[in-house]
Amino acid sequence: MKIDVTKCAELLKEHDNILILTHAHPDGDTLGSGFALCRALMEIGKICAVINADEIPKKYSYLFDDIVPIKFKPDYVVAVDVATINLLGELESEYPHIDLCIDHHSTNTEYADNLLLEDVPANCQIMYDVINALGVEINAGIANCLYTGLTTDTGCFRYDSTTAQTYRVAAELIEKGAENGRINRIMFETKTKTYARLERLALESMRFYDNERVAVITITQEMYRLTGSNEQETEAIAPLTRQIEGVEVGITIREKADGTCKASLRTHNMINAAELAKCFGGGGHAQAAACRFDCDVKEARRQLVEKCGELLNDGNNLHQ
Amino acid sequence: MKIDVTKCAELLKEHDNILILTHAHPDGDTLGSGFALCRALMEIGKICAVINADEIPKKYSYLFDDIVPIKFKPDYVVAVDVATINLLGELESEYPHIDLCIDHHSTNTEYADNLLLEDVPANCQIMYDVINALGVEINAGIANCLYTGLTTDTGCFRYDSTTAQTYRVAAELIEKGAENGRINRIMFETKTKTYARLERLALESMRFYDNERVAVITITQEMYRLTGSNEQETEAIAPLTRQIEGVEVGITIREKADGTCKASLRTHNMINAAELAKCFGGGGHAQAAACRFDCDVKEARRQLVEKCGELLNDGNNLHQ
Numbered sequence: 142m143k144i145d146v147t148k149c150a151e152l153l154k155e156h157d158n159i160l161i162l163t164h165a166h167p168d169g170d171t172l173g174s175g176f177a178l179c180r181a182l183m184e185i186g187k188i189c190a191v192i193n194a195d196e197i198p199k200k201y202s203y204l205f206d207d208i209v210p211i212k213f214k215p216d217y218v219v220a221v222d223v224a225t226i227n228l229l230g231e232l233e234s235e236y237p238h239i240d241l242c243i244d245h246h247s248t249n250t251e252y253a254d255n256l257l258l259e260d261v262p263a264n265c266q267i268m269y270d271v272i273n274a275l276g277v278e279i280n281a282g283i284a285n286c287l288y289t290g291l292t293t294d295t296g297c298f299r300y301d302s303t304t305a306q307t308y309r310v311a312a313e314l315i316e317k318g319a320e321n322g323r324i325n326r327i328m329f330e331t332k333t334k335t336y337a338r339l340e341r342l343a344l345e346s347m348r349f350y351d352n353e354r355v356a357v358i359t360i361t362q363e364m365y366r367l368t369g370s371n372e373q374e375t376e377a378i379a380p381l382t383r384q385i386e387g388v389e390v391g392i393t394i395r396e397k398a399d400g401t402c403k404a405s406l407r408t409h410n411m412i413n414a415a416e417l418a419k420c421f422g423g424g425g426h427a428q429a430a431a432c433r434f435d436c437d438v439k440e441a442r443r444q445l446v447e448k449c450g451e452l453l454n455d456g457n458n459l460h461q
Numbered sequence: 462m463k464i465d466v467t468k469c470a471e472l473l474k475e476h477d478n479i480l481i482l483t484h485a486h487p488d489g490d491t492l493g494s495g496f497a498l499c500r501a502l503m504e505i506g507k508i509c510a511v512i513n514a515d516e517i518p519k520k521y522s523y524l525f526d527d528i529v530p531i532k533f534k535p536d537y538v539v540a541v542d543v544a545t546i547n548l549l550g551e552l553e554s555e556y557p558h559i560d561l562c563i564d565h566h567s568t569n570t571e572y573a574d575n576l577l578l579e580d581v582p583a584n585c586q587i588m589y590d591v592i593n594a595l596g597v598e599i600n601a602g603i604a605n606c607l608y609t610g611l612t613t614d615t616g617c618f619r620y621d622s623t624t625a626q627t628y629r630v631a632a633e634l635i636e637k638g639a640e641n642g643r644i645n646r647i648m649f650e651t652k653t654k655t656y657a658r659l660e661r662l663a664l665e666s667m668r669f670y671d672n673e674r675v676a677v678i679t680i681t682q683e684m685y686r687l688t689g690s691n692e693q694e695t696e697a698i699a700p701l702t703r704q705i706e707g708v709e710v711g712i713t714i715r716e717k718a719d720g721t722c723k724a725s726l727r728t729h730n731m732i733n734a735a736e737l738a739k740c741f742g743g744g745g746h747a748q749a750a751a752c753r754f755d756c757d758v759k760e761a762r763r764q765l766v767e768k769c770g771e772l773l774n775d776g777n778n779l780h781q
Contacts, residue, residue, distance in 0.1 A: 298618045298631075299649060301642030305635040311618075312628035322621030329619060330704055334673065337664075337705045344661045353654065384650050385657045409646075 142254050146267070149256040150274035152241055153182065153219075159189040160215035162239070164223045165230025167193050168376065169201065169293030169328060171222035174243065174264045176204045177286035178221060181277040188213050194230030198373050200327050204286050217241070222264040222290075224249045224424065243267060248415065248424035262302035265290025269310050281318030288319035289328070296380065297329055301428065336377070338368035343378050343393075354389040354411075355449045356382040359438050361396045372397075379405035379429075390417070390449045394438050402438045404445060406430045412452050420448055462574050466587070469576040470594035472561055473502065473539075479509040480535035482559070484543045485550025487513050489521065489613030489648060491542035494563065494584045496524045497606035498541060501597040508533050514550030520647050524606050537561070542584040542610075544568045563587060582622035585610025589630050601638030608639035609648070617649050656697070658688035663698050663713075674709040674731075675769045676702040679758050681716045692717075699725035699749075710737070710769050714758050722758045724765060726750045732772050740768055 144152070153159070161179055163171040175191040182189045190211060197205075220229065220239045224246035227233055239253040245267055247259045258267050265287045272279060272287075279287070291311055295303045298311065315321050332340070339360070346359045358378060365371050375395055382391025391407040404421070407429055408414040414430035421444070423432025434441035464472070473479070481499055483491040495511040502509045510531060517525075540549065540559045544566035547553055559573040565581045578587050585607045592599060592607075599607070611631055615623045618631070635641050652660070659680070666679045678698060685691055695715055702711020711727040724741075727749055728734040734750035741764070743752025754761035 298628075298641075299645040301646075303641060305632040308618075308628045308632035308635065312625040312632065315625040315628065321618075321623060325619045326621075331706055332704045333706045337667075341661075341664045341667075344657075344664060347661075380650075384652045386651050386653050 143251070144254050144256050146256065146270045146274050149241065149243065149254075149271055150276075152254060153178075153187075153217075153271075153275060154185070156217035156240075157187050158213050158216040159187055160213075160218050160236075161189060161191045162218065162220045162223065162229055162232055162236060163191060163193045164220075164228040165194040165232075166373070167195060167197055167201070170264050170290035172197065172201050172204055173286045173288075173290030173293070174221040174268045176208070177265065177268050177272065177283050177290070178219070178243075179205075179208065180280075180283045180286065181272040181275055183208075184277045184280075185275065192232065194232045196373075200331070201289075203327075204289060207282065219243065220253065221268070222246075226250070226252050243271060246424070247426065260304075262300065262304065262307055263291045263294035265294070266307055266310055269314075279314070279317045281320075284314040284317040284319035285324065288314045288321060289324055292321075292325060293328055297325055302426070332377075333370075333374065335368050335370040336374045339364060339370035339374060340378060340381070342368060343375075344381065347382070349388075350446045351450050351453055353387050354453055355446055356385055356388045356391050357442055357446065358382055358391075358393045359396075359442065360393065361438065362398060379407055383407040383409065389453060390414075392442075392445050392449075394434075394441050394445070396438045400437055402434050402436070402441050404432055404434065404441060406432070406445075412449070417445075417448065417452060421445075463571070464574050464576050466576065466590045466594050469561065469563065469574075469591055470596075472574060473498075473507075473537075473591075473595060474505070476537035476560075477507050478533050478536040479507055480538050480556075481509060481511045482538065482540045482543065482549055482552055482556060483511060483513045484540075484548045485514040485552075487515060487517055487521070490584050490610035492517065492521050492524055493606045493608075493610030493613070494541040494588045496528070497585065497588050497592065497603050497610070498539070498563075499528065500600075500603045500606065501592040501595055503528075504597045504600075505595060512552065514552045520651075521609075523647075524609060527602065539563065540573065541588070542566075545570045546572050563591060580624075582620065582624065582627055583611045583614035585614070586627055586630055589634070599634070599637045601640075604634040604637040604639035605644065608634045608641060609644055612641075612645060613648055617645055653690075653694065655688050655690040656694045659684060659690035659694060660698065660701075662688060663695075664701065667702070669708075670766045671770050671773055673707055674773055675766055676705055676708045676711050677762055677766065678702055678711075678713045679716075679762065680713065681758065682718060699727055703727040703729065709773060710734075712762075712765055712769075714754075714761050714765070716758050720757055722754050722756070722761050724752055724754065724761060726752070732769070737765075737768065737772065741765075 161175045163175040179191045219241045221243050242253040243256045245261045245264045342364045343358045379393040389411045393405040396402045406414040415425050418430035418432040421432035481495045483495040499511045539561045562573040563576045565584045567579045662684045663678045699713040709731045713725040716722050726734040735745050738750035738752040741752035
């Protein structure tokens, strides 16, 4: 059932022992949404917790390191920033019934009572409204969580999708104590040595196709071995492809341990990344999407480059 | 004389034939301030123009390409985002008398009627208040200029200095028509292919010293030949060294055509970059400085790494 912010807040108030699920390979927006909601619910006396299928990267620890974890039998299960249930990873089988979903992805499959606002660039921007609707005063801890989601999902307020309201919410959060400078330094200005090595190899691997309008980075398991890096650190690689002048589609293909692979797609206006991802069973946003392949990286690259060629040439014909 | 925003607007209203000077080697904040003010003054019927000692980089052309340039004898001269008159470059001798200065630098020397607000991260944030005080409705052209200054001087709303008010002004500007996505793409997301190639070689050249607390990038003439890039494109390289976790001193050494070289130094808190540069006859700020060498890049690197070792080990002793 589709619900609005007011109804969402009512449902949360009616329940207790609330378990919040975040998506696998967690990012700043799912974690920021989850821990902001958890903190807000704790403020109104609820028992609650946030869990994730994967290990949470250390850089996010400030979101939760003052929250004492508690074990309880959940009566109400909420998924935040989770478009489809398979994105829960290993939590999917453990929690087959989700009661409430708060999300901003256009690919959302409405698997629960659904607060979905597609035009909002970060789920934390929706969560800001939910927390206000709960009647909770936003404190510094909540502000840090919400600011983290806003800044990470908008590339530090950089992407097209960022609206006036995103900036206005950021202003409010800073006034409530969000440490914007520190958070942005952690998220955007600090590279681990292992990541720096991986980034170098990733840039070396970049190849161009279709009159240099398609750029492809390939990250292999061998690169993780050589650099000491791992898949968790690859998040910052994908945007590098699209930054190059003339590139319309930036593709980052990551080889998994089992030899299959995953592709992150970044596009400008000529190609819809979600549409491209959909051709391979994936999904996402108009300028940032992802899909999986059962084949190896070379074959995935061949298929993606071929499809990009078709779409770009279609697009050109339309515009001419 | 120190003046406030209201007085500044009064002075501007009292005059006509207003010439606006921006600082040499212009950036987004001086140009954004200048052209925003020029557009606002034109709205209230003033004759005015913006000039600069240097050529304005092409990427800023959207700030002014719809303004028809006019020649006139200036009756009132305004400097924007210009801390000291020598920063005007060749305009300094041409305009020995400046009537009004609107600036945000703590190093401002008060050489005119002075609207100075030091805690504001971008001069365009002050200009937003001035334009409102002039009673001019902010249109899309003005909004684009002001947004450009805000975003470039805050590293896209990233730096510590960015305040809640900066975000709030950005929100207002977007509502007035500022094309935030496009501007950020131009300013932060566009690498030329030649730069992208140079960056790759630069990262490949990175070497670590002194327990990986010193990172050195070396850019040779051969790299320019291989990539089609040039020295003008190296500006964005220097910050890359300091981003790596654990690095206290990031050094970028650029070989000149005559075989001598120049080093850009970036540091965190442990080492003062200006002090390090001073050891080699250079200078700059506490975290960003530069110096020249008459020797080749290898010898410059040897000397710099040796000096860093001394300073870091001194520093360690002091802190232990």
